[in-house]
Amino acid sequence: MSRLYDTIEPNVIDEKMLQKAVEEQGPQEELGQLAKREGIDYKDVIELQLDFRNILKIDNLWQFVNLTKLQLDNNIIEKIEALDSLVHLIWLDLSFNNIEVIEGLEALVKLQDLSLYNNRISKIENLDTLQELQVFSIGNNNLTALENVVYLRKFKNLRTLNLTGNPVCENEQYSMFIAAHLPDLVYLDFRLVDENTLLDMIQNMSSFEIAESKLVKYNEDISQLSDTLMTLEMQTVDQLEVRQGDISPVRGQSNATVLCFLTFFHTMAQCRDLENHHHEKLLEIAINTLEKIVKSEFDEEMPDDVRLLFVDKDTIVNAVNASHDIHLLKIDNREDDIVTKANSWSSSVHKNELNRNRNRVREINQYIDHLQEELDNMESLEQME
DSSP states (O other): OOOOOOSSEEOOOHHHHHHHHHHHHHHOOOHHHHHHHOOOOOOOOOOEEOOOSSSOOOOOOOOTOOOEEOOOOOOOOOOOOOOOOOOOEEEEEEOSSSOSSSSSOOTOOOOOOOEEOOOOOOOOOSSSSOTOOOEEEEEEEEEOOOOGGGGGGTTTTOOEEOOOGGGGGGGGTHHHHHHHHTTTTEETTTOOOOOHHHHHHHHHOHHHHHHHHHHHHHHHHHHHHHHHHHHHHHHHHHHHHHHHSSSSSSOOOHHHHHHHHHHHHHHHHHHHHHHHHHHHHEEEEEHHHHHHHTOOOOOSSSHHHHHHTTTTTTHHHHHHHHHHHHHHHHHHHHHHHHHHHHHHHHHHHHHHHHHHHHHHHHHHHHHHHHHHHHHHHHHHHHOOO
């Protein structure tokens, strides 16, 4: 199933190994010798063979940013790691190693051909980002569950699959199960799957097996529908929160809300500035008027209640200041009233949206539960028959 440590000491990929591998695999003619003397830029390397080198740990490949083909087969590698920088990789061979878990491949979104043949893997997983995958070899591993193969349905470009040598292949339903769930395969276990072969497989399936296969697919579709509906609802909530923002100017909110509040507070500040300016002018006029009255130079008519204020300077100054305080208080009260109403409106909108979201999530769950119940009833009827 996998290679054991032999007499050669386990290796880690280091600079010396990489330099030697690149030189050995590069051109050997005059141009190649010149490149050796002047040094090779790893960024120019697009193919790299590191097979049969007793490598235990993958490392130091980050410089090969344009690599498209990498061979790491026939080593003693135990973990898939340190491949994140190889984003242009199309072909990867990790066969004949000691790998137990599929991992560390998330960044290889362009990968088309992946070989994990002859390792210790017991589950197909962690390949979601490899949507370009066309060829997948995972024979001679420890796969035991047919249901795990359904995971490969998400790879719409997958045309070649090798599972030979796994315990799962001993299941008498193996070929028919694969044919039912991966109908786009062209090659399965080194054999061409033509239309006639596929049709024979399906025809040989009993009605119960066909129904069971469909039920598995329907369960998968229901699960996907649930995820899609929940995702859409969460996106709706996020969009509403961005548009709505938070009315409180202290916390972070949308640009529109911030602009609205900046304009509002600027306007209120202008009102206070105008009132202060008015107060200064009024105080100046009142004092000038008092001086004219004292000198008997004020000839204009004046109501009696107003004239009573011009008894002395303290009286008129106190009266003008009192008027100023009242005006500022009205501005403050108006500002508080507007902010309070705005916060009340925001709270109401938030509450309504929260209730709407809860109701929608409840509806989605009820709908999914209904579909699942209908499917369970169908499964029960099939078993009874």
